[in-house]
Amino acid sequence: MNLELRHLRVVCAIAETGSVTKAASTLGLAQPALTAQLQRIERTLGGPLFERDRRGARPTALGELVLARARVLLPAMKGLQDEAARLAGAGDAPRRYRFGGMNSPILGRLVHRLAAEQPQAQISTYASWSADELAQSVAGGRLDYALIGVCGDSAPSAEFGLCWREVAVDPVMVLLPETHPLADRDEVRLVDLRHEQWVAAPGEGCFGDCFAAACARSGFTPRKVYEADVRGCVDLVDAGEAVALCQATFRPVAGLVTRRLAGTPLRWRLLLGWHPDSPAALGADLVLETALAAYTDALAPHPAYLAWLMRNPEFGVHGPKAAGPVVGARGVRTA
Structure with a gap:
């Protein structure tokens, strides 16, 4: 495994909270998932980073070394991203949006809204039946954003380190002939x-x-x-x-x-994902806001369902809640 910035964030979170359990809660991860991730990081670095007992987690000498480097690298990378964003914004190059979709009901409306608001933007789409394929493409820089659906309270794979945000949650329906x-x-x-x-x-x-x-x-x-x-x-x-x-x-x-x-x-949750260390992360709030608006547009041909949503507020749009780097049923940090 190659060490990545997201792994350094995990180490910092454990050190700052003094507990793997508390760090998991802060990151929106299940505690066993964070423990497994810490073990992979320690294998990569060649030794334990924390001494753990009932009183919490304290950095070892190796852990202190990693933390010292992480506390330099993470702010430096954030500064680099901010400066790159300012430079890109000052130039004439159009923005780029590369979307991957998995049977998404809002991809067309999302693209339409972005194209109308940013006529010079470069927008492309890619379709797949595999959420993991899309996540891997985003993590590898071949796509900027993934629109996927997951069942019930399940979460996307944590393997690829994406941030996930919930766009909406809908009941699954049945399609019938009108003569049924x-x-x-x-x-x-x-x-x-x-x-x-x-x-x-x-x-x-x-x-x-x-x-x-x-x-x-x-x-x-x-x-x-x-x-x-x-x-x-x-x-x-x-x-x-x-x-x-x-x-x-x-x-x-x-x-x-x-x-x-x-x-x-049966319930279906629509999620938008991106990699937190990619340039796309800088535009994620705008894309999420546009995705929420696209979902609202998709309700227009369904007045009966819209009325049902008004009576059942646990469904539909709940705002930009985190599902990633995962957040439970309303969002999932898969760091």
């Missing part, structure tokens, strides 16, 4: 779909397991589950061959309807 016997209901019980075949877009993470668990809680095992891209999902539902799980802001399609699942057994 349940299409006239405002919400549908999952158990009432036990005889259906299903279709879903590919992806990674725990969503498939969460869906199977939700079905099990309703007393059944789902029948055949097709896998297709978004267009293929629409075609299979339109043909009456399957029903599909979909995002709440799924664009209306003639002949199809979206319906809430009773009790909201």
